[in-house]
Amino acid sequence: METVVGIEDNDDGKFEDSGLDRSSSALSSPKQISNPIVYKLVRVEGDGRLVPATDDEVMEVGDFLEYENSEMHVVADTGQSLECISIERSSSGKLRLECSEGSTEADLGKLNAKLQYIEQILQKVKEEEKQRISCGSPVHSHVNVDSQCSADKCLVTDGKVQSETPYQEIPSIASSLNYTHSNQSGSMDQCSRPSEGVMESGSSASAVHSNLKPDLSMSDGEICLDKLSIRELHELFKVTFGRETTVKDKQWLKRRIAMSLTNSCDVSATTFVIKDNKIVRKFVEESSGNMNVASLISSENMTEEEDINFKDSSAVNACGIDDKQVVSEIRLRNQNTEYGLEDMTNQKEQRAAKRIRRPTKRYIEELSENESKEHSPRLPVSNKNMELGHVSSTSHVRPARNTFSEVRTCGTRFASLGGSDVEIPCVSWIRRSRPRKDMASLMKFHPSAMSETEKLSNKLIEHSSDAVGEIPDKVFKSRMPATFHQPSSSEPEKEKQCPVIATIEPRQELRPKRADPPGHTSDDNIVTVPTAKGGMRRKHHRAWTLVEVIKLVEGVSRCGAGRWSEIKRLSFASYSYRTSVDLKDKWRNLLKASFAMTPAPSDEGINSRKHGTAPIPEKILLRVRELAEMNSQVPPNISSNKVAAGGGSVHEDRSGYL
DNA sequence: GTTAGGG
DNA sequence: CCCTAAC
Numbered sequence: 001m002e003t004v005v006g007i008e009d010n011d012d013g014k015f016e017d018s019g020l021d022r023s024s025s026a027l028s029s030p031k032q033i034s035n036p037i038v039y040k041l042v043r044v045e046g047d048g049r050l051v052p053a054t055d056d057e058v059m060e061v062g063d064f065l066e067y068e069n070s071e072m073h074v075v076a077d078t079g080q081s082l083e084c085i086s087i088e089r090s091s092s093g094k095l096r097l098e099c100s101e102g103s104t105e106a107d108l109g110k111l112n113a114k115l116q117y118i119e120q121i122l123q124k125v126k127e128e129e130k131q132r133i134s135c136g137s138p139v140h141s142h143v144n145v146d147s148q149c150s151a152d153k154c155l156v157t158d159g160k161v162q163s164e165t166p167y168q169e170i171p172s173i174a175s176s177l178n179y180t181h182s183n184q185s186g187s188m189d190q191c192s193r194p195s196e197g198v199m200e201s202g203s204s205a206s207a208v209h210s211n212l213k214p215d216l217s218m219s220d221g222e223i224c225l226d227k228l229s230i231r232e233l234h235e236l237f238k239v240t241f242g243r244e245t246t247v248k249d250k251q252w253l254k255r256r257i258a259m260s261l262t263n264s265c266d267v268s269a270t271t272f273v274i275k276d277n278k279i280v281r282k283f284v285e286e287s288s289g290n291m292n293v294a295s296l297i298s299s300e301n302m303t304e305e306e307d308i309n310f311k312d313s314s315a316v317n318a319c320g321i322d323d324k325q326v327v328s329e330i331r332l333r334n335q336n337t338e339y340g341l342e343d344m345t346n347q348k349e350q351r352a353a354k355r356i357r358r359p360t361k362r363y364i365e366e367l368s369e370n371e372s373k374e375h376s377p378r379l380p381v382s383n384k385n386m387e388l389g390h391v392s393s394t395s396h397v398r399p400a401r402n403t404f405s406e407v408r409t410c411g412t413r414f415a416s417l418g419g420s421d422v423e424i425p426c427v428s429w430i431r432r433s434r435p436r437k438d439m440a441s442l443m444k445f446h447p448s449a450m451s452e453t454e455k456l457s458n459k460l461i462e463h464s465s466d467a468v469g470e471i472p473d474k475v476f477k478s479r480m481p482a483t484f485h486q487p488s489s490s491e492p493e494k495e496k497q498c499p500v501i502a503t504i505e506p507r508q509e510l511r512p513k514r515a516d517p518p519g520h521t522s523d524d525n526i527v528t529v530p531t532a533k534g535g536m537r538r539k540h541h542r543a544w545t546l547v548e549v550i551k552l553v554e555g556v557s558r559c560g561a562g563r564w565s566e567i568k569r570l571s572f573a574s575y576s577y578r579t580s581v582d583l584k585d586k587w588r589n590l591l592k593a594s595f596a597m598t599p600a601p602s603d604e605g606i607n608s609r610k611h612g613t614a615p616i617p618e619k620i621l622l623r624v625r626e627l628a629e630m631n632s633q634v635p636p637n638i639s640s641n642k643v644a645a646g647g648g649s650v651h652e653d654r655s656g657y658l
Numbered sequence: 659g660t661t662a663g664g665g
Numbered sequence: 666c667c668c669t670a671a672c
Contacts (some may be wrong), residue, residue, distance in 0.1 A: 541666070565660060580660070585666070588663085 017071075228254075542577055544586055549620055552583055552590070556627050561587055587624075590616070594625035 002071035113522065125542040237245045240256075247253055544552075555567030564587075572578045 562661070581662095581668095582666075584661070584663095 111635050546616070546620075548572075548575065548578065549586070549590065549616060553588055553620055553623050553627065555583070556587060557623075563628065590621070590624045594621040594628065 199524060230248060230250055230253065233250060234245060237247075245253065245256075247256075322406055551571040552567065555571035559566045559570065563586075564583045568578065568580040568582055572583065
């Protein structure tokens with residue numbers, strides 16, 4: 001699913017289309033495509049904003065898209081995707097593409113039609129653009145489809161940097177399918193920076209940016225950030241990031257600016273070669289690469305992929321669109337499923353090779369502060385359906401600037417490479433999914449793949465999220481040596497093994513009566529805290545919802561009490577945070593409650609007397625008691641055939657409310 | 659790896 | 666919820 005693309009444009013909405021890729025490489029088949037198109041899945045928030053879809057959400061619809069329209073490639077946000085396809089959400093806020101939702105077929109059909117429509121439009125634009133290009137007319141309203149899968153371009157038109165791409169939508173389908181052309185940076189900003197009010201209208205925040213874009217100093221056909229004074233760099237920084245900076249480090253400033261211009265998160269590890277009016281980013285692919293050497297590599301020595309990109313870029317220039325175009329070449333996406341990890345590794349390697357001065361903590365802190373300010377009003381995002389995805393196979397990296405405060409709270413992370421840990425600034429460590437509404441659920445970690453340090457970091461992360469009111473004091477007291485962001489999917493292995501089941505499961509999001517309290521809706525606020533013995537212990541409380549209880553009861557009725565793992569598998573596949581032990585514990589409590597309940601259900605005070613505790617409908621409790629009594633009579637093991645074990649009454653009762 | 663039970 | 670003994 002790493003396939004992809006590059007459609008991008010600048011503020012003017014200029015497009016260039018090098019061709020639509022209509023191949024149908026599977027999501028799972030990351031083969032490189034010459035002219036792919038990336039459709040970035042986003043979610044439409046209630047206020048109309050677009051929020052980058054989480055991997056899970058992408059996966060949620062990915063299969064469908066692939067199935068229904070093999071030509072469309074939905075790519076989880078990797079920071080590389082440039083397109084946004086927003087899948088309309090139902091009023092419940094849930095993506096309406098869930099195959100498990102029987103009633104979504106119509107929606108799927110509509111979506112599919114829309115997607116196809118979009119494609120048609122793209123084709124048209126592309127053709128138009130080709131004509132324009134042939135005419136040498138630098139019109140600013142054409143489609144710019146980068147032929148390179150992941151190349152981002154920062155166009156400098158008339159000496160103005162236009163790296164910030166506005167949100168653009170196709171009116172006719174805007175209501176439900178937002179098709180966004182933007183470069184990586186623009187896209188990300190639009191989608192993930194609520195504070196900027198992006199995505200709210202065609203006139204995006206880019207206007208602000210574009211107006212402020214200063215001229216890059218040009219010298220001998222080269223754009224040299226180096227020749228800018230600190231003051232100028234500050235200015236550039238300001239217009240680029242929309243905020244002031246007090247950093248005096250020119251290199252740092254240049255790096256940051258370059259990051260923005262190239263929409264890259266690892267500029268720091270990148271050497272720039274500015275030539276022929278282009279900023280060509282050079283990457284050292286392997287640790288063997290020596291940045292000192294790499295920095296001297298000119299475009300002629302680019303890797304094959306880069307060379308292709310370069311040619312393409314040249315072609316664009318040759319068309320006379322703008323001879324001041326600055327093109328940032330970004331290494332083609334690593335198709336490895338462990339892309340994120342690899343990328344990280346590369347960064348580290350590059351860093352090591354180049355011996356680039358790592359941003360000091362101070363800088364990082366400044367970033368954290370500013371960024372958190374900028375993004376502070378983040379909307380909580382429920383991140384459900386984590387389990388749906390075979391998502392885990394891929395890690396996604398986003399540009400550093402899209403990193404969010406929760407991650408930035410930590411200065412660095414450690415990346416283990418070749419046995420040695422390397423400290424990497426968190427700035428370069430990116431979230432794999434869109435920011436969540438619920439700060440408390442910043443992350444969902446993969447317990448099985450979590451190292452002790454990672455766990456520590458998790459703790460710290462939770463620490464950083466004020467939304468979690470349950471953080472034990474000891475967490476605050478403990479000092480975190482380092483923090484990471486769990487790059488891989490947090491999906492427990494078990495869940496991955498039965499994606500089908502997960503998909504079939506009813507919407508987890510649906511929490512009728514007892515929805516999780518605000519700020520506590522996510523499923524991944526699982527945090528661990530150190531124990532006295534040095535081990536890690538889960539420290540997270542998640543109230544059982546009525547839906548969960550019902551599921552539990554149902555599960556018990558089906559499988560019998562005691563077969564928790566089975567119940568977990570069948571009824572809680574989508575509730576990764578509910579372990580079989582949790583089910584068991586809950587059942588225990590339910591039993592207690594049900595038997596504590598007055599024999600006469602008519603008594604209203606059954607649950608209410610337990611102030612604070614969730615009012616479990618007496619029906620449920622009755623059912624629990626019934627099952628309990630039944631179980632006492634019929635050992636669970638015999639009830640492998642639960643129906644038989646359950647007996648007739650069970651069935652009848654179930655139909656009532658389960 | 660699960661389950662049961664205590665904390 | 667966590668921990669752990671017992672299976």
